[in-house]
Amino acid sequence: MLTDLIRFEWRYHTRQISFFAATLIYAALGFTLPASGFGPDNVHINSPYSIGEGLGLVSLASVFAMAVFCASAIVRDREHQFEEIVFSTPVEKFPLLFGRFAGSFLAAFTAFSASAIGMLIALAMPWQDATRIGPIAIHHYLWALVVIVLPGMLFAGALLFALAALTRSMIASVVGAVAIYVFYFIAAALTNSPMMAGSTPNAGAGAAASLLDPFGLSAFFEQTRYWTPSDRDTRLITLTGMFLLNRVIWISAALGLWLITYRKFGVRRPQSPLSVREPQLAQAPERELRLAHDKAAIAIAALQKPSDWSAFIATTKLELRSFLTSIPFLLLTLLWIVFAIAEILADLTTGEYGTALYPVTGFMLGALQQPLALVATVVIVWYSAEIVWRERTIAMAEVINATPASNAVFVLSKWIALAAMAVVLLIGSLASAVIVQLMRGYVHIEPGVMLTFAFIAGAPLILFAAAAVLIQTLSPQKYAGMLLVVVAGVLIHRGDAFGLEHPLLRFGSAPPIEYSAMNGFGHYLKPFAWFMTLWMFAGALLLMIAAAKWRGRFRLNRFVAVLAIAAAAIAAFLFMNTDFESARATRDWRAAYEKKYIATATWPKPRIAAIATNVDLYPKERRYRVRGTYRLVSDRPLTRVLVAVRRDAHINALSLSNAKLIQHDVRFGMWTFDVPPNAPMALTFDLTYDNPRFDATDSDNTIVANGSLLFDRRAFPTLGFRNGYRLQNAAQRRKYGLPPIAEDVSEGGDDAVADDWSDFDATITTDADQIAVTSGRLIAQSARNGRRTFHYRADHPIHSLFAIASARYAVAKAPRVEVYFHPAHRENVARILNAASDSLRLFEQTFGPYPHDTLRIAEVPGYWKFGGFATPGLIAMVENRLFLIDARDPRRLDLVTRRTAHEIAHQWFGHTVTAATAPGASTIVESLTKYAELLVLERKYGRDVVRESLTRELDLYLAGRADDRNEPPLSRVTDQSYIYYRKGAIVMYALRDLLGEETFHRALRTFIAEKRSATFPDLLRHLHAVATPRQRVLIDQWLTDVVVYDLRMTSAAALQLANGQYQVTMTVFAHKSKGAFDESIEIAVDDAISRHVLHEGANVIAMTVAKKPQVAIVDPFITRVDRDRFDNERKF
């Protein structure tokens, strides 16, 4: 009986067109991930890890299958008016419900499993990189399907089945679908899942939050966070820890939902509990009835002309009413608002080191754009099936279609209803932003930003609604149509992964938009508006096609041609006026550059001894001109000089005195000169950059209306081979036959290339309302003819890494410090000034004198992804990474002071002593700076803040090394930020702990003072010089080797003594990956800290404390790189 029902259900579903559509779609989704070289380069694309992650990701899209299969399994009786017949059979509730659920779930799961087959097929594709394919093991796929995919799908299926069964309505299940995504998003945000653009993992609370994810992805990432690449290639996810708990929770939830459904589902409940009493035959006398009839006849006699306008209004009202009053949609809106608030708060308060940002309207809404697009897309997918098919589903289509109202009436009103849903969700987003501002006590409502955001986020959704209406109109079947709408959504949002990179290829897309609080939506808005104009025409075209097909037959009218021509004309205009380079073309260019010019990388280069430049900025017009001269000198005889200029520069003039131009390579912007030996050289240049066209790839944020930032390397000519042009991704390098980059970095420090030190003189003109800043002393400024001129000159040669910033700045000053900030961003200026003054004073005492007269800090837009950028005497700080940090809560780490101190420290490490281009350079520039930053925080807030900071650094280091197969030591670090920032901070602080503060600082002072351009061996030499032989062993282990410690508090017991004090006995296990353990480590019992020499293995430590102890910790301030810091403490 039960098996028969399940078999029937299975056969029913597998014969539907939607089953084949779903199978195909999942196979395609599975195929694309490995086909496009999914995952990090050093992990196989068919490693158990990648399989788990990939199938987990595809399972995010399983919710739709659940609607098509499980939810429809229980509502189809009603939809097809078959309920009475089924319910009048003697079938028991359990076999009926279970049969339906099991059969449909099986069908859904089968369709989903096609994704694994798609993944397997992708491995055989000819373009695959053989080095990234490991041995094929079918059980890896099965295991991932069972432990990662199945529980989440069971839950999604049970939830949608329950909602559909209990409400007997398909549309109610959309609430469930959105709720599932909300859980997923919250879990992903709280655990900083790699899927989200988050920053730091916070193991404790984060791990618990991973339980919230019904798909188990967050728990999957939680378990595998520290897996090394070889772990990922070989290990299967295990049913342990949070992952097991997560799976158990969601399977139980599925079971619970199922039981509820079973309890509450009334099979033989009256269909609608109505007590319809047939009205008595009208008692009205026959005459009266006749009268009414006559009236009707009169009315009927008058001939009417059908009015499409009133039909449109009436139909639209009806459509709007049908969802605005529907409980599912109201619930959905409420759910969205709650989620949006949670999402904004999570986004605002989980910044780096757990800091918070001010709720600035534009950034809040920006954080919502992606989830809004997802949720609204889900809503449109669901409701397009509901709305477009409504008349047919309720069997009213014949009556309606027999009316003279034109097809356009129905198509338009249905589109408006769908679009209105997206608009309601959009308004919900805006409301959430206002609510968050009220909650956080920062009310700066910006109606302009809100309206613009509404346009940016809303227009694509409204257009998508038009596409959905068309697809559902053309689809032969409702659920197949639903899946096709999903495909359209995926192509629009993720089309670039399928080769649809150009925004003109994706309906409703535009070049990406970036918001900046300083510059608003800036130059991004115009191309967006143009693209939307195009899509508006195209959308109208789609709706017209839908209208043409509405009553079944296909009748196009001539407006279609008009619209098509208009759309094509705009598309052609946009195509001609948009700069677009496919990712592939960029890679080709980079590879070709490297192949052609790599031989020149070893050519001796002249040094730039002096820079004299005139820079004219026209921010409003987004163009600038740089003119100037480099005086070049060389210690070695030269024959050739290579000059590089960005591809997008207009070259008015470029010449090298006493030299002969051999070749100007326009494709790569390279100039090759023949130079006579030992002749003085001057490079004279005159370049213009402008942006008259739309940019579909990376928009030039160098020059913007407010908040321009020019880097020397971006705007000015450079000498020699440009390393920055090279392809960085190892897999791509292999594909182009390029050697791995690490191999050609020289190992020693001898042939390291030193950075230049140059005289610097810059005259900058800008718009009259802007201030321009750069390095050097401001020696003159003037204003005339609507232009403002600033003349800067450095007192002595500076490290030639300079930047120019220009904006409508307000200025705040303290002795030797100037802060240039956006006038609306005043909140943190006093704190920045304080931090800067404190840092200057402390660093001068500790590391030596500050080399410039003034320290300038200038705010730049959030386009720039660095935390801060230090050039000699000028620090560029990003608005939402310094000026908009909400530092009001004293319990949060003071990131404002921290960032300020960090960038100021670079004035010593980076600009007083520079690191020659060689391995270990970043240890000098960044690790020491991290130490200096800690020093400022420690002075201001005490040692606790050090513990808190280093805890985070340790977590980030451990997470970072998990991704790296060949972890270098600090002495050889190149671009591994998890080493030079994270490990560097721990090791430098540990060195101070080892050597003593005064000794350590003395070593650093002599190191800085010794020479301008240093290498890692210089640093090591200075440290060795102040260390004892015993200390030297540890210095070498920490800096020139990779040693990981394992410290554990295995037991701790307290005994009260006769004098009231407590005798504490602890067992501390000590181990390190290399060398014998013999080190003095701090052990803390509550506030009492003492040092103990620990040896390999178990150490028994005894301490006496005055009060009843609470907690004992080994190495409380994280002076060692410990593989697991959580076992370092024990509570009594």
Added chain:
Amino acid sequence: MECGDRSRRFAVREPQLALCRFRPRERELRLAQIKAATAVAALLNCQPFDAMPVNTRAMLSISGLSKTYPNGVRALDNVSLNIDKGLFGLLGPNGAGKSTLMRTIATLQDADGGTVLFDGDDIAKNPRTLRSRLGYLPQTFGVYPKIPAIDLLDHLAVLKGVDRKERKAQIDSLLALTNLWDVRKRAVSTYSGGMRQRFGIAQALLGNPQLIIVDEPTAGLDPEERNRFHNLLSEIGENVVVILSTHIVDDVSDLCPRMAILAGGRVVTEGKPAELIARLDGRVWRKTVAKKDVAHYSNVISTHLYGGETRIHVLSDTQPDPEFESIEPTLEDVYFSVLAC
């Protein structure tokens, strides 16, 4: 025999070909039915209907309408009809093509060939013109949930283009006419079957329909309601074209001045009910027989149960045997006899 050709074509060749789609047991059964019908047809004096004069002045003129569905079912096969003002009854067994014909006239689907002219206008070219003069009541229909009758009528009136001023008066009259006035504020989705059917009638009458197509309109109505509806239809039929499709032969004989019988996608007969009946005068014989003996008789056009016994109607120019009694033919006899043709 006049209809010899026709009978071969209809009763023998095509149906047997068509039987291929049935399963063997079913096929046997059908074959038996067809054999019986063939015998009857041989006796029938089938007048070739397509020889009838074409009334080009008719309000609704259907000529050569054909439709074959993608699955091979030939729903309409060269159908020609001329229908004037007044009630026109459309009879036919299930699957005869009635619904396809009516949906085609209602512009809900296109035919493969042939034309339909209404008032001289080709409806396929100007579907909108027709729709603005059309009242259509499908056999089954649903309604938007939670919307009161009066609102739904108003909505449909708007779609039909009824003027705002006239809308209320019309809807009020129709609600009164269909006896729904007292429940006008209740959602139609909560109506009983009869009430819903009356609602369907009301909406079909909205807005000056010159052509009313009703499919099984009285299904689910109690006898009293049915009477009222018949009265209403015949009154309306004085001025407009009403096509009434039904299985209930009595409805047609009660109401329709003209009628047609459709079978296998073809019009098998057309005319005034009285004339069609008159053709069978003195040729229909009745006998009460044992159920098992039915198969022994030829030319049986119908068998009925009457008081638990089986009565057969036989078509014959002469009395088949003395136990047969001659009866007054009814439209039902016409219907059954013609189906065998």
